[in-house]
Amino acid sequence: MSLIHEIDYGTPASKSEKTVTLTIDGREITVPEGTSLMRASMEAGIQVPKLCATDMVDAFGSCRLCLVEIEGRNGTPASCTTPVAQGLVVHTQTERLKAIRKGVMELYISDHPLDCLTCAANGDCELQDMAGAVGLRDVRYGYEGDNHVKARDGVGETNARWMPKDESNPYFTYDPAKCIVCSRCVRACEEVQGTFALTIEGRGFDSRVSPGMHEDFLSSECVSCGACVQACPTATLTEKSVIEIGQPEHSAVTTCAYCGVGCSFKAEMRGEELVRMVPWKDGKANRGHSCVKGRFAWGYATHRDRILNPMIRESIDQPWREVSWEEALTYTAREFSRIQKQYGRDSVGGITSSRCTNEETYLVQKLIRAGFGNNNVDTCARVCHSPTGYGLGQTFGTSAGTQDFDSVEHTDVVIVIGANPTDGHPVFGSRLKKRLRQGAKLIVIDPRRIDLVDGPHVKADYHLPLRPGTNVAIVTALAHVIVTEGLYNEAFIRERCDWSEFQDWAEFVAEKRHSPEEIEKLSGVPADLIRGAARLYATGGNGAIYYGLGVTEHSQGSTTVMAIANLAMATGNIGRKGVGVNPLRGQNNVQGSCDMGSFPHELPGYRHISDDATRDVFEKLWGVKLNNEPGLRIPNMLDAAVEGTFKGIYIQGEDILQSDPDTHHVSAGLAAMECVVVQDLFLNETANYAHVFLPGSTFLEKDGTFTNAERRINRVRKVISPKNGYGDWEVTQELAKAMGLNWNYSHPSEIMAEIAATTPSFANVTYEMLDEKGSVQWPCNEKFPEGSPIMHVDGFVRGRGKFIRTEYVATDEKTGPRFPLLLTTGRILSQYNVGAQTRRTENTAWHAEDRLEIHPHDAENRGIREGDWVRLTSRAGDTSLRALITDRVAPGVVYTTFHHPDTQANVITTDFSDWATNCPEYKVTAVQVSPSNGPSEWQEDYSELSRRSRRIAGKMEAAE
Amino acid sequence: MNIHNPLGGVELRALEIVRSLKDQEGPLLPILHALQEEFGHVPQSVLPLIGKELNLSRAEVHGVMTFYHDFRAEPAGRHVLKLCRAEACQSMGGEAFTESVRAALGIDWHETTPDGRVTLEPVYCLGLCSCAPAAMLDDELIGRADLAAVKAALAEAGQ
DSSP states (O other): OOOOOOOOOOOOOOOSEEEEEEETTTTTEETEEEEBHHHHHHTOOOOOOOOOOTTSSSOOSSSSSSSEEESSSSSSBBBOOBBBBOOOOOESHHHHHHHHHHHHHHHHTSOOOOOOOGGGGTTSOOHHHHHHHHHHOOOOOOOOSOOOOOOBTTSOOOOOTTOOBBBSSSEEEEEEGGOOOOOHHIIIIIIIIIIOOEEEESOGGGGEETTTTTOOOSSSOOOOOOOHHHOOOSSSSSEEEHHOOOOOEEEEEESSSSSOOOOEEEEEETTTEEEEEETTTTTTTTTTOHHHHHOOOOGGGGOTTTOOOOEEEETTTBBEEEEOOOHHHHHHHHHHHHHHHHHHGEEEEEEEEEOHHHHHHHHHHHHHIIIIIIEEEEGGGGGGHHHHHHHHHHHHHHOOOOOGGGGGGOEEEEEEEOOHHHHHHHHHHHHHHHHHHTTTEEEEEEBBBBGGEEEEEOSSEEOOOOTOOOOHHHEEEHHHHHHHOOOSHHHHHHHHHHHHHHHHHHHHHHHGGGGGHHHHHHHHOOHHHHHHHHHHHHHHEEEEEEEOOOHHHTTTHHHHHHHHHHHHHHHHOSTTTTOOOEEEOOOOHHHHHHTTSSSSTTTTTTETTTTTHHHHHHHHHSSOOOOSSSSHHHHHHHHHHHSOOOOOEEEESOOOHHSOOHHHHHHHHTOSSEEEEEEEEESSSSGGOSEEEOOOOOOGOOOOOEEEETOOOEEEEOOSSTTTOHHHHHHHHHHHHHHHHHHHOOSSSHHHHHHHHHHGGGGTTTHHHHHHSSEESSOOSSTTTTTTTSSSSSSSSTBBOOOOOOOOOSSSSOOOOOOOOOEEEEEEEOTTTTTTTTGGGGGTHHHHHOOOEEEEHHHHHTTOTTOEEEEESSSSEEEEEEEEOOTTTTTEEEEOOOOOOOTTTTGGSSOOBBBTTOBBBBBBBEEEEHHHSSOOOOHHHHHHHHHTTTTTSSOOOOOO | OOSSOOOOOOHHHHHHHHHHHHTTSSSSHHHHHHHHHHHOOGGGGGGGHHHHHHHHOHHHHHHHHHHHHSSSSOOOEEEEEEOOOOOOHHHHHHHHHHHHHHHEEEHOOBBBBBOOOOOEESSSSOOGGGGGEEEEETEEEEEOOOOHHHHHHHHHOOO
């Protein structure tokens, strides 16, 4: 294995289909029109010296190193800014060019330190390479003049031009002394990330890279995506891990284990030590971009809190006892068998993880169906995107988004509803912002003024700040405008959908009670905004809808998903590039875990458990009889536990105590069980109630696949041996063996082969194919051998698209005198989900605690000042956290994140849930906010319980 | 900005100016000029507000502001004296002239006299090369400048 070197073509690829032919250094080459001479040269294998050009950003033409001579043209144009033309004859190396380049390099080096041997970029420095390439041997100007390099001049005077290193960012340093002001970082921040946190301040010799207004990186607008570090040709911006460890020597392409975007990274290694993660240019989800989590926040893999030995205890008030793998697995198998004998076959179940690989998820549901002999399997998608599965399944016929992420490059009008891409799905957020800067229109439907509404070079054309819980009403009102104003696409509907169903739906939405004027009364959104947004979406060209948990986590989550699907069908925005309905999946493999049959009623590939033909396939392969009745969902398991009929659970990689609603109910359910098995990296909150702890492995320690939000199956590659001894798939397999099942997978590729053999939409997927193509989007089978970037191209999967009436029913969770405010929840860029991983990284520099966002008016009424402790009370419970006063939320609405277990935001949330799928209503809770002195009684009790239940016999308690 | 901070008088007045000009094409430079006109300098606390109003980042506004030497972050003295240091003036004894003025005022470039009366700035060409060396006190040009002419102009300008 060696280090993967990606070719830098210097300027981005041209998308033109017309080609031109020219001659460079005697070689004839044909490239698309609009390609730069620099890129054309590189494609012919000729490297023109360069410093300010890199193919992640547009050409700039400032370094004057890439000059060339063109026959018949005057002067020495820069090859990065000069486009190819038919018949050009170009020379990249002439005596004249050599002299110019050497002179330019001499000037650069005269203001650059000569500490190459001890420099962190030694071996990975373009300045060093170029000095070599142009044959620099001497710097005639000396190093004594004005410079930015030395802190003091020869006689001890301080040098006003010199600036100290900025080490404020936890992951990289900025050393202005090494900067050549090529502005690649500034352009990467603008063009790739779209944050515009960097600029060049001053002019001439005074020019310096400045984060914000001459601030340090941490206090600037920087979001730490790492694009600038990647772009820097010198050691000016360098990962601290590289400074500490040195240059990597081998690498493997793998997939980030954070959000549903599924970015491809090169894991660059030195031995078994991860040096850095660098986004892979060929990654089709991220196209060479990254965010702070995937790029930098992987330190949790070696965090001291990680549990590496299996542990058991008979009851949860005892300390944990470290045991061998064999003892832990035998104990677990014996307990499950005892419980099933005592309480019946259905008294146990399991939860698959959206964080684990497809192969691991498949094994867990197989263990439950084939080993436990019931269908009591569910997954954390229950609490996030189960309404997507249901809603899109009903209307289109598949439970997945319709597009690939590249599709956003062809979009003209984007609706973002109930999602905050710049925080939750940052790499997609950057790609969306790039399209918006090119002129696409934006409609944001969100109670909060998210960053996309108004920020540098981004401004929503419409922001509909609806009251939490009124999604269905708003989307139906949009449909009302489209239908009553005749903006629907009749040809599309007649061809692809059922016309009579459309007419029925159209009649329903056209009713006066769905008009924007009526809906304004209950949603608080001015009618003219609703009308304007509807007209823009219906008539503005390619319309795409992106949505998140703000849509699904409601009592009418499934209804909203169907309403969105109706909108897309009515306007013909399905089945081609630039359109579609796109759920932004929360977790790295939530799509995959749903695909793999994690729901109690579905076998892999979304086939109902009652379908005899499907069951037959698995029964024959597994050699068991499968139950044809759906099993219990997570909330039902907990209910049954409280009632005393459900006694044992195997939970792989999910922290239900923290992530599921109504924490009191979850803890009561877990406490009532006799054998709770938790498989995770850390002693998570759920483990406080566990009897067996099986240490899990990180994504760096196993092979497998993740499926992202665009149905893309990406490879996960093992770069480190599992510190706990086993990959998670091996742990499940060992448990299955301990339970007497004859499983003998020697590699995850064999599990994928079983998935492909049993699941039609995965029929052609193999590891060989993934290695060759990089990734593939399902369905991938005989009909779509290359996979399916866009779905429903020639017609809907279910046959004809189905319009469904979407009646708005207000949630039972209502405000009143006791609870006058509506709480909604979300997440923040630097933290991820319940924070188990990101809290164990330096990302806490950005978000050390959950804060309650409250409007100045509501704060003033209650005498709350910025930073005060406040008590947040709902019908379900109360908690305390500190206030953040902001007008991003409307009066009457408060907002918080749920990344920190101390806050326990889900103590507050209620047990209301989606009517179709039980997806909890996280996004609406009626609350009261009042000043408080500090943590609530529950928080203090819980903190004590956590401390006690995390004791490990023979080990000192970790000092927090 | 996420944190709710009540705005002070300077910021409120600045916001009025920004809003009155923001719909022009290329509004940033006219806004910076207007602010300098109003306050004698561009208060740095205003840059993030300009960014917010124009959908720019504060870094971008800072980049533009620092590119132009005429925009100042701090108030100047009551009079601003600019001495040309460009080629034509240098060839006509400009170095000696500027040296003599600096010595007479007792301050270096970009500094203000302790009494707050005069700020000294270098300038690279006033377009008055035919009468080099050139200087400018506030809005008044001085051709064939020497220390005596500068002193006379300062005396005329008063405190």
